[in-house]
Amino acid sequence: MDQTIVDLLKRNADHAEEFRDRFDDMQDSQRPAVVTVCCSDSRVLQDHMWENDEPGHVFTCANIGNRVSQRTDAGAVVSGDVLYPIVHTDTETAIVVGHTGCGAVTAAYDAITGDGASEPAGIEHCIGLLTPHLEAGVEALPTDVSRTEAINRLVEYNVDRQVAALVEIEEVPDSVDVVGVVYDFQDVYSERRGEVHVVNVDGETEVDVLRDTHSEIAARIERRWTY
Known part of the structure; x- marks a missing residue:
């Protein structure tokens, strides 16, 4: 057996020992406080970024590009996972x-600018779900922006588009708070690697407005790009 599997199973045994009593109240149902839509990236630690070790608290979804939409025969819809x-x-x-240095956003950027490489059909499909949402963002980028900065600005732009999709859909009640954040491990927003920065709340992206409205988290509200 591959040593990776052996190591994972050993760690799972430790997990099972630690968590054995934590499922008593939720073996038959769940009432998570929050649903998160993260990028499928090994550097994005979906539960651990919140220091969450409580089963039933965070309903986690993940895909490349932290997309909330999927394509059906009837057209694009908000994913049932979310x-x-x-x-x-x-x-x-x-x-x-979203997260800094996102590979999916990079691939979409390259596809839009004509520099994209050929990908297997499944990856091509996922990137194809992102590109329509990012085209206007690519067009709005300053001509003198570096590639790295362009990608990280588009990370925010992509988060904004995904938040908008949730805010606008009828199935998501107005009572649901929809928040867009960027997980930073590249020292883009600060030197505190692994910190989450709020960039959008219910479609509002103006930093000053957000800080005034949500003063309790003002220090965590930051954007790289206002377009």
Whole structure:
């Protein structure tokens, strides 16, 4: 057996010992407080970024590019992965989690600018779901911006587009708070690697407005780009 599997199973045994009593109140149902939509990236630690070790608290979804939409025969719809806890478990907070240096955003940027490489069909499909949302953002980028800065600005722009999709859809009640954040491990926002920075709340992106409205988290509200 591959040593990676052996090591993972050993760690799981430790996990099972530690968590053995933590499922007693939720073996038959769940009522998560928040649903998060994160990027499928090994550097984005979905639960650990919140220091969460409580089963049933965070309903985690992940895909490349932290997308909230999927394509169906009827057209684009908000993914059932995201809607399920909102519709069925009374979850009233949704957080879209982008991250600095996102590979999916980079691939979409390259596809839009004509520099994209050929990808397997499944990856091509996922990137194709991102590119329509990012085209206007790419067009709005300053001509003198570096590639690295362009990607990180588009990370915010992509978070904004995903938040907008949730805010605008009828199935997400107005009572649900929709928050967009960026997880930073590249010292883009600060030197505190692993810190989450709020960039959007319910579609509002103006930093001063957000800080005035949400003064309790003012220090955590920051954007790289206002377009």
